[in-house]
Amino acid sequence: MNDITALAEPQPSNVHVIMVHGTWARGFWHPTPCRPESPRWFEKGSKLEWQMQGLLIGLGYTPIVEEPLLWSGRNALFDRGEAAQRLAAKLKGLPPEPCLVIAHSHGGNVVLRALEELDDEQLRRVAVVTLATPFVEMYLPEPGRANYERLQLAGLLCCLGWAVGTASVPALFAGTLSMWPLALLAVVLLWPGIYLFMTERPRQWPDDLALRIAKSAAYDKFKDRPPHLLVLRGVEDEAALVISTAATLGRLSQWLRDLILWAWHHKFASVIAAGGLVAASLLAVFVYARIHGAEAPLSQAFIDNLRAVQWPALAVIVGLPLAVTAIAVAARALAGCATGRELFLMPHLEVSVSTAPDFNADKAASAGRIVRTLTLPRRGRFTRRIRHSVYDDEGIVSFAIYPWLRQVFGSGRMPPAA
Numbered sequence: 330m331n332d333i334t335a336l337a338e339p340q341p342s343n344v345h346v347i348m349v350h351g352t353w354a355r356g357f358w359h360p361t362p363c364r365p366e367s368p369r370w371f372e373k374g375s376k377l378e379w380q381m382q383g384l385l386i387g388l389g390y391t392p393i394v395e396e397p398l399l400w401s402g403r404n405a406l407f408d409r410g411e412a413a414q415r416l417a418a419k420l421k422g423l424p425p426e427p428c429l430v431i432a433h434s435h436g437g438n439v440v441l442r443a444l445e446e447l448d449d450e451q452l453r454r455v456a457v458v459t460l461a462t463p464f465v466e467m468y469l470p471e472p473g474r475a476n477y478e479r480l481q482l483a484g485l486l487c488c489l490g491w492a493v494g495t496a497s498v499p500a501l502f503a504g505t506l507s508m509w510p511l512a513l514l515a516v517v518l519l520w521p522g523i524y525l526f527m528t529e530r531p532r533q534w535p536d537d538l539a540l541r542i543a544k545s546a547a548y549d550k551f552k553d554r555p556p557h558l559l560v561l562r563g564v565e566d567e568a569a570l571v572i573s574t575a576a577t578l579g580r581l582s583q584w585l586r587d588l589i590l591w592a593w594h595h596k597f598a599s600v601i602a603a604g605g606l607v608a609a610s611l612l613a614v615f616v617y618a619r620i621h622g623a624e625a626p627l628s629q630a631f632i633d634n635l636r637a638v639q640w641p642a643l644a645v646i647v648g649l650p651l652a653v654t655a656i657a658v659a660a661r662a663l664a665g666c667a668t669g670r671e672l673f674l675m676p677h678l679e680v681s682v683s684t685a686p687d688f689n690a691d692k693a694a695s696a697g698r699i700v701r702t703l704t705l706p707r708r709g710r711f712t713r714r715i716r717h718s719v720y721d722d723e724g725i726v727s728f729a730i731y732p733w734l735r736q737v738f739g740s741g742r743m744p745p746a747a
Contacts, residue, residue: 343426344390344738346381348372348397349416351434351462352404360402370720371397371433380726381431388739390427395419400439406465406669409435410545413442420447420455427743429734430457433720434568437462441548441686444556453696454744456557456737458730461566461717464686465668467543468679539678542671548686555688557743559733560702561725562684563716572667572682579664586657589650699736703729 348371355361355369368375378394385392398419400412416439420428432440437459444452562569617627665672668680685702693700705719705728719725737743 342390343393343424344385345423345426345428346378346385346392346394347416347419347428347430348378349412349430349432349436349439350397350399350402351432351436353402354433354436355399355402360399371431373397377431377720377726381429381730384726384731384734385429385738388735390738395423398436398439404435404666404668404670406542406545406671409439409669410442412439413545414446416440416443417446421451426454427738428455430455431460432457432462433460434462434717435465438465438546438548441551442546445548445550449554452554452556456559456743458559458561458733460561460719460725461563461568462560463569463572463668463682463684465546466548466681466687467546468681469539469543538671539675542669542675542678546669551686552688553692554696555686555693555698555700557698557737558686558688558700559730560685560700561705561719561729562702563705563719565716566684567717569682569684569717575664575667576680576682579661582657582660582664586654586661589654589657699733701733705729 350369350371354371363372365374370377372378373394373396382392382394398412398416400415401408416430420430420443430440437457440457440459441464444455444457447455614627662673665675665678665680668682672678672680688700690700705722705725
């Protein structure tokens with residue numbers, strides 16, 4: 330006997346209502362205390378809370394507004410993962426009665442991650458409304474990729490350190506020939522060997538940080554057993570635009586970096602050019618020695634002229650690719666911070682951000698779950714405020730939430746109290 334036939338005539342029961350705020354909802358630097366005289370949307374006494382209570386009472390239920398889930402609100406994956414664990418514990422501790430969870434922005438990711446911790450009996454009593462949530466998923470890199478990219482960063486730092494040393498303490502690098510070509514040539518020559526070693530090794534190198542980040546944002550179980558879910562998103566949502574712009578810049582920087590590294594690894598253009606520069610320098614010294622005698626010291630004018638040729642040639646052959654690669658890597662790392670600050674150190678992680686979560690529609694339908702995705706248009710009453718703050722729109726409850734709520738709580742799909 331399924332949920333629908335068994336509960337065709339549901340008895341009035343309690344509905345627990347939990348609000349989950351999003352990123353920076355309580356302040357950018359430090360969380361600010363509750364304001365009873367002017368409550369924010371997720372706090373007790375807010376306009377949205379009163380409207381939801383009125384709808385549930387009209388459907389024959391008794392709303393019980395729980396304390397909102399207050400978390401740090403930082404744009405951090407680990408903070409959202411910790412908040413999800415707290416929410417899961419809160420849901421498990423409630424009586425066996427229906428529960429309505431309303432979440433905004435990254436609070437929706439907190440809720441989906443929390444649902445991973447519930448069993449099927451607990452999950453069937455939960456209904457979720459997400460407001461302007463950018464749904465985040467993480468994909469682990471292929472084996473060895475993370476360590477290889479870290480070696481690239483280490484090589485770039487070594488080259489930059491050598492450049493700073495040459496510029497700040499030139500006496501340490503004084504000599505017949507500048508050490509720049511030889512040092513950078515050695516670094517460039519190492520990259521193909523490092524690349525082959527890291528990609529051809531059969532064993533997988535562990536990456537605990539990547540695993541922790543992926544786990545903190547995972548909601549794989551949700552895809553096969555979604556609850557009653559209403560996804561509300563606005564046209565030209567500001568948060569979605571920021572994240573998508575950052576993702577585009579990150580992807581372009583990755584493409585640029587890969588293009589340069591492709592030339593280094595596979596075509597050896599920098600190796601040939603740097604090797605030619607060193608060979609030309611040695612040839613010039615040999616010719617000078619043949620002309621002036623093998624034991625004749627090199628004149629300062631000859632050394633200055635040789636270095637004058639080396640520096641611009643080196644800047645074009647090796648320095649420019651290194652600088653562009655460093656900028657591309659930094660841009661990629663900063664772009665990841667739009668999703669979570671932990672991604673600054675993990676630019677190799679693949680991140681997917683969408684305005685609606687992935688789920689198995691067939692399994693949701695067979696379980697009697699009502700899953701809706703509604704896009705709010707940019708006309709009429711929905712143009713007066715910031716698009717990401719959809720909870721403030723006057724018609725959000727009557728236009729979007731009420732029809733779905735009536736289907737879920739007014740049709741016997743939500744089980745009564747045990």
